[in-house]
Amino acid sequence: MEKNQKQSNSVFIHLVVVLLLCSSSVSVSERIVPLLQSYEKPIFRSNFQTIYDTSKYGVFHLSNGLAQTPQMGWNSWNFFACNINETVIKETADALISTGLADIGYVYVNIDDCWSKATRDSKGQLVPDPKTFPSGIKALADYIHGKGLKIGIYSDAGAFTCQVRPGSLFHENDDADLFASWGIDYLKYDNCFNLGIPPKKRYPPMRDALNATGRTIFYSLCEWGVDDPALWAGTVGNSWRTTDDINDSWASMTTIADLNDKWAAYAGPGGWNDPDMLEVGNGGMTYEEYRAHFSIWALMKAPLLIGCDVRNLTAETLEILSNKEVIAVNQDPLGVQGRKVYATGKDGCSEVWAGPLSGHRLAVALWNRCSKVATITAPWTAVGLESGIRVSVRDLWQHKVVTTDAVSSFSASVNAHDSHLYILAPATPSYSVQ
Ligand SMILES: *[C@@H]1O[C@H](CO)[C@@H](O)[C@H](O)[C@H]1NC(C)=O
Ligand SMILES: *[C@@H]1O[C@H](CO)[C@@H](O)[C@H](O)[C@H]1NC(C)=O
Ligand SMILES: *[C@@H]1O[C@H](CO)[C@@H](O)[C@H](O)[C@H]1NC(C)=O
Numbered sequence: 034m035e036k037n038q039k040q041s042n043s044v045f046i047h048l049v050v051v052l053l054l055c056s057s058s059v060s061v062s063e064r065i066v067p068l069l070q071s072y073e074k075p076i077f078r079s080n081f082q083t084i085y086d087t088s089k090y091g092v093f094h095l096s097n098g099l100a101q102t103p104q105m106g107w108n109s110w111n112f113f114a115c116n117i118n119e120t121v122i123k124e125t126a127d128a129l130i131s132t133g134l135a136d137i138g139y140v141y142v143n144i145d146d147c148w149s150k151a152t153r154d155s156k157g158q159l160v161p162d163p164k165t166f167p168s169g170i171k172a173l174a175d176y177i178h179g180k181g182l183k184i185g186i187y188s189d190a191g192a193f194t195c196q197v198r199p200g201s202l203f204h205e206n207d208d209a210d211l212f213a214s215w216g217i218d219y220l221k222y223d224n225c226f227n228l229g230i231p232p233k234k235r236y237p238p239m240r241d242a243l244n245a246t247g248r249t250i251f252y253s254l255c256e257w258g259v260d261d262p263a264l265w266a267g268t269v270g271n272s273w274r275t276t277d278d279i280n281d282s283w284a285s286m287t288t289i290a291d292l293n294d295k296w297a298a299y300a301g302p303g304g305w306n307d308p309d310m311l312e313v314g315n316g317g318m319t320y321e322e323y324r325a326h327f328s329i330w331a332l333m334k335a336p337l338l339i340g341c342d343v344r345n346l347t348a349e350t351l352e353i354l355s356n357k358e359v360i361a362v363n364q365d366p367l368g369v370q371g372r373k374v375y376a377t378g379k380d381g382c383s384e385v386w387a388g389p390l391s392g393h394r395l396a397v398a399l400w401n402r403c404s405k406v407a408t409i410t411a412p413w414t415a416v417g418l419e420s421g422i423r424v425s426v427r428d429l430w431q432h433k434v435v436t437t438d439a440v441s442s443f444s445a446s447v448n449a450h451d452s453h454l455y456i457l458a459p460a461t462p463s464y465s466v467q
């Protein structure tokens with residue numbers, strides 16, 4: 034009985050998805066075609082659209098005008114967890130400016146869980162924790178806005194947040210109004226204590242409540258990928274988590290990259306798959322592993338939300354986070370998520386990830402997930418180029434063109450757990466970079 038009902042529910046959901054796809058394809062096709070039509074022969078192989086399936090690209094998107102490229106900024110959770118206060122948030126805003134990170138796009142200063150008091154006030158409103166945020170969130174927002182940055186806050190589509198502060202389920206309108214009155218620019222909306230109500234019921238009310246405030250607020254869904262949000266969240270939020278929380282380890286980072294890859298066809302301007310915040314700089318991975326983490330997150334069009342203590346960055350961490358060429362791949366206006374296209378070696382641990390960029394270019398990562406140095410080859414057949422095409426190859430970590438004359442494939446020796454990231458641009462004059 035219960036099983037039958039589940040089956041008929043899922044058939045129904047599939048039908049709805051198909052109908053939505055059909056009904057919206059007409060209106061969006063005009064938007065998509067000009068962006069993608071140039072990816073045809075003669076430079077690109079006829080299977081290009083198969084390798085980089087973009088059939089869902091731009092089909093769903095929230096029309097609040099935000100997230101034309103993935104969001105960039107900082108979030109308190111990965112480094113500070115619950116140990117936050119208004120001082121550390123202000124010092125972080127100051128550090129984003131003094132390090133130059135704000136200038137290159139990291140503009141959201143996002144407060145995660147633990148900012149609020151354990152109970153609502155007598156009028157049912159959320160209250161900032163008086164011990165840690167004695168000046169209130171409005172004053173903090175003013176401070177952050179005064180620096181030219183934006184402020185994000187956190188709540189939960191449940192009875193409580195994960196750290197057992199009041200949640201916003203059934204308080205969506207009050208809480209959205211309060212956030213808007215403080216000048217909030219971004220909401221991360223978590224999934225704890227959700228009373229077993231499906232995400233598809235719990236997340237849209239906050240979208241509508243935020244919209245009704247009239248303030249443009251980035252809406253970041255964090256339902257941990259439990260209900261395959263790529264299939265439905267595009268009309269609900271500007272990004273949706275596709276997985277459980279990341280932790281500061283190679284095992285976690287690689288697992289999450291693979292899980293997020295599955296949904297590549299659904300990302301596009303307006304809505305992004307979110308494999309969770311960066312761990313770069315937190316100490317649990319090597320320099321090479323962090324460089325791979327940052328390269329693959331950039332290529333996957335993931336949000337670039339720094340998760341370390343920006344008041345105390347090492348030179349290596351700053352070098353990774355401020356690589357403008359890698360950031361430009363992430364922020365490319367075409368907005369097509371790169372993906373794993375080829376794997377060789379033991380257990381397929383020599384990986385090629387790639388994605389199209391504007392201007393007839395391709396971003397290609399050679400990611401060595403083996404435990405020893407390896408030579409990794411990206412054949413044109415695998416990345417979607419015609420075999421006779423001649424390309425120039427720019428290394429985005431060495432900051433130089435390594436060849437102007439690669440034909441049929443490109444190879445490099447890559448250290449264990451490292452990833453190189455390249456831009457391939459056809460050298461054929463009539464197809465050169467615009
Ligand atoms: C604020 O938080 C930071 C980071 O956890 C901590 O080092 C600092 O002592 C705290 N300051 C106050 C006044 O509690
Ligand atoms: C609210 O939604 C409408 C329709 O989707 C959209 O045009 C408008 O820009 C949204 N407003 C805000 C403040 O997000
Ligand atoms: C981190 O994530 C990995 C992979 O998902 C998991 O095996 C490990 O237990 C996690 N570590 C911690 C400390 O949570």
Ligand SMILES: *[C@@H]1O[C@H](CO)[C@@H](O)[C@H](O)[C@H]1NC(C)=O
Binds near residue numbers: 345347
């Ligand atoms: C700064 O970071 C280093 C590790 O990179 C750590 O040893 C040190 O304690 C940190 N300093 C502060 C003030 O947090």
